[in-house]
Amino acid sequence: MKKLLGALAIGIAATTLVHAQDWPQKPVTLVVPFPAGGSTDMVGRAIGPKLADKLHQPFLVDNKAGATGTIGATFVKRAAPDGTTFLVTSLGPLVIAPHLIKGMQYDALKDFDLITVAVQAPNVFVVPANSPHKTVADVIAYEKKNPGKMTFASSGNGSSDHLTAELFWQQTGTTGLHVPYKGGAPAITDLLGGQVDGSFQNVNAVFQHIKGGKLKALAVTGDKRSPVLPDVPTMAEAGVKNVEVYSWQAIVAPKGLPPAVRTKANESMVAALNDPAVKQQFTAIGLEVVGNTPAQFATFQKQEFDRWKKVIDTGKITID
Numbered sequence: 001m002k003k004l005l006g007a008l009a010i011g012i013a014a015t016t017l018v019h020a021q022d023w024p025q026k027p028v029t030l031v032v033p034f035p036a037g038g039s040t041d042m043v044g045r046a047i048g049p050k051l052a053d054k055l056h057q058p059f060l061v062d063n064k065a066g067a068t069g070t071i072g073a074t075f076v077k078r079a080a081p082d083g084t085t086f087l088v089t090s091l092g093p094l095v096i097a098p099h100l101i102k103g104m105q106y107d108a109l110k111d112f113d114l115i116t117v118a119v120q121a122p123n124v125f126v127v128p129a130n131s132p133h134k135t136v137a138d139v140i141a142y143e144k145k146n147p148g149k150m151t152f153a154s155s156g157n158g159s160s161d162h163l164t165a166e167l168f169w170q171q172t173g174t175t176g177l178h179v180p181y182k183g184g185a186p187a188i189t190d191l192l193g194g195q196v197d198g199s200f201q202n203v204n205a206v207f208q209h210i211k212g213g214k215l216k217a218l219a220v221t222g223d224k225r226s227p228v229l230p231d232v233p234t235m236a237e238a239g240v241k242n243v244e245v246y247s248w249q250a251i252v253a254p255k256g257l258p259p260a261v262r263t264k265a266n267e268s269m270v271a272a273l274n275d276p277a278v279k280q281q282f283t284a285i286g287l288e289v290v291g292n293t294p295a296q297f298a299t300f301q302k303q304e305f306d307r308w309k310k311v312i313d314t315g316k317i318t319i320d
Contacts, residue, residue, distance in 0.1 A: 023055075023083045023261045023264055023265075024055055024057045024083055024084065025057070026057065026084050027057055027058040027059075027060060027084070028051070028055075028057055028058070028059045028060070028083070028084050028085070028086065029059075029060055029061075029062050029084065029085050029086070030044045030047075030048055030059055030060065030061050030062065030086050030087075030088050030251075031062050031064055031072050031075060031076050031085060031086065031087050031088065032044045032061055032062070032063050032064070032072065032088050032089075033063075033064055033065060033066075033069035033070070033071060033072025033073055033087065033089055033093060034063065034065050034069055034072075034090070034155065034156075034182075034183040034184065035063055035065045035182060035183035035185050035186065036061075036063050036185065037183070037184070037185030038155060038183045038184035038185045038202075038205060039090065039184055039202040039204055039205045039247070039249060040088055040089060040090045040249050041061065041063065041185075042204065042205075043088055043118050043119060043249045044061040044088040045061050046278050046281055046282070047059075047118075047269060047272040047273060047278060048060070048061055050271075050272035050275050050278060051268055051269065051272050054268060054271070054272070055268060061088075065182050065183055066182060067101070068092055068093065068096075068097045068100075068101065068156040068157050068158040068159060068319075069089060069090060069092045069093040069097065069156065069159075070093050070097050070101060070104065070105070070106075072087065072089070072093070073087055073089060073093040073094075073106060073108075074105040074106055076112070076252070076253070076254055077105070077106040077111045077112065077254060077255070078254070079254045080254065081113070081253060081254040081255060081256035081257045081258075082257075083253070083257060083258070083261045083265065085253070085254060086115065086251055086252065086253050086265070087112070087251065087252045087253070088118070088249065088250075088251050089249065089250060089251075089252065090155075090159065090160065090247065090248070090249055090250075091160055091247060091248050091249075091250070091304060091308075092155075092156070092158055092159045092160065093108065094108045094112075094250065094252070094301060094304075094305075095108065095301060095304040095305040095307075095308050096158045096159070096160070096163060096308050096312075097158045098305070099158075099308060099309050099312045099313075100157065100158040100312065100317065100318065100319045101158065101319065108301075108305070109301070109302070109305065110255070111254075111255050112252040112253065112254065112255055113252060113253045113254070113255055113256070113257040113262055113294070114250070114252050114294045114297040114298055114301065115250075115251040115252055115253060115262065115265050115266050115269055115294060115297070116250065116251055116266055116269055116270055116273075116290070116291055116292055116293070116294070116297055117248055117249075117250045117290040117291075117292050117296075117297050117300060118248075118249045118250055118251055118269070118273055118289070118290060118291065119248065119249050119273070119282055119287040119288060119289055119290060120246045120247065120248040120249075120287070120288050120290055121202055121203045121204055121222075121226075121246065121247055121248075121286050121287045121288060122203060122220045122221045122222030122226060122244075122245065122246055122247070122286075123160060123161060123164050123200040123201060123202060123203070123220070123221045123245055123246075123247055124200070124201060124202075124203050124206060124210070124217050124219070124220045124221070124226070124229065124232065125139075125168075125198065125199075125200050125217070125218045125219045125220075125221070125235070126191065126198065126199055126200075126201055126206055126209075126210065126215040126216060126217050126218070127139075127197060127198045127215065127216050127218060128191060128192065128193075128194045128197070128214075128215060128216070129213055129214050129215060129216055130194065131197065131198070131216060133198070133216075133218070134216070134218075135218060135238065136218050136219050136233075136235070136238035136239065136240060137238070137239060139198065139218065140172050140174055140240075143169075143172070143174035143175065143176055144173075144174055147174070147175045148175045148176065148177055149176070149177065150176045150177065150197045150198060151176065151177045151178075151179050151196045151197045151198070152165040152176045152177065152178055152179060152196065152197070152198050152199055152200070153179050153180075153181060153187040153188075153190060153191050153196040153198075153199040154178060154179070154180050154181065154187060154199065154200075155180075155181060155182075155183050155184040155187050156180050156181060156182060156183065157178075157180045157319035158319055159180075160200075160202075160245060160247040161184075161187075161199060161200045161201055161202070161247075162178060162180065163245075163308065163311060163312070163317070164200035164221055164243065164245045165178060165199075165200055166178070166311075166315055166317055167242075167243050167245065167311060167315070168200070168235075168240065168243055170314070170315050171240055171241065171242055171243050172240055176197075176198075179196050180319075184201065184202065184205050185205075187199060187201070188201065188205060188206060188209070191206075191215065192209060192214055192215065200221065200245075202247050203220065203226055203228065203229065203285065203286035203287070204282070204285040204286050204287045207228055207229070207285040207286055208285070210229065217229055217232045218232070218238065219232060219233050219234060219235045219237070219238040219240075220232055220233075220234055220235070221234070221235055221243055221244060221245040221246070222234060222244065222246065223236075223244050225237075226286050227283075227286065228284070228285060228286040229286065248290070250297065251265075251269055253265065262294065266293065266294055269291075270291035270292075273289050273290075273291045274289060274291055
């Protein structure tokens with residue numbers, strides 16, 4: 001019996017190794033749960049061609065937007081764990097939406113195999129170029145005189161830009177009007193057009209608009225200034241403490257991915273993220289490549305999950 005069990009174990013290990021060596025044997029879909037053009041979409045489209053070159057299969061981006069990214073996340077949760085479907089997502093569906101959306105169709109901590117955190121960056125508080133507000137102090141003064149009047153765009157209910165605004169209001173004793181969009185790109189479009197008054201956007205998503213003079217950057221939400229916006233103060237420097245927020249993008253797969261395939265996927269995706277051309281593309285617009293291990297990702301996800309739960313519970317934030 002011991003010999004039989006040993007033979008079975010060797011056979012399973014050998015089969016898993018073969019799967020990893022052969023993966024991928026079919027085209028791979030990178031599901032982005034937001035519209036094209038946003039930060040998360042950018043990550044998928046940057047690494048897709050590098051993965052295709054290295055692994056000799058197409059890596060295709062499929063945008064499945066809606067419900068704060070949970071539609072796309074649910075789709076991936078239900079997909080076969082065979083290495084042909086991955087979710088390239090922001091932090092929203094993994095650590096924020098579970099605290100805000102009732103009747104979730106997945107358990108963010110249990111229903112995915114974590115591959116890697118791809119990139120991270122602080123958000124930046126921006127207003128249209130013709131805004132009368134030149135500093136964070138201007139915004140606070142205006143909001144105290146006009147509670148709930150200043151509109152803040154976000155990429156969707158429960159997104160990091162939404163909760164950053166909520167956290168900002170909590171810390172300053174002010175209120176604004178949250179205007180959710182179905183992704184960062186349409187939010188930025190209306191911000192540029194002056195249809196909304198401000199937003200806490202990912203640095204990389206609005207960096208070129210700031211440099212081009214179409215948006216004014218009032219502060220970044222990091223614990224230090226952004227290398228690409230060295231003249232923009234942190235929120236703490238602008239007089240508002242405890243609004244340190246980093247947005248991040250990550251890659252996960254349906255639960256049950258063969259371990260060796262998971263390892264190869266991690267190694268391949270981290271390599272794609274650190275490809276000199278890709279890394280330069282990210283760092284030039286303020287994104288920091290992370291590329292950690294699945295174990296490190298799991299620890300980080302739990303920390304972020306608990307952190308945002310506390311913020312949401314403290315602020316009694318709902319999206320109903």
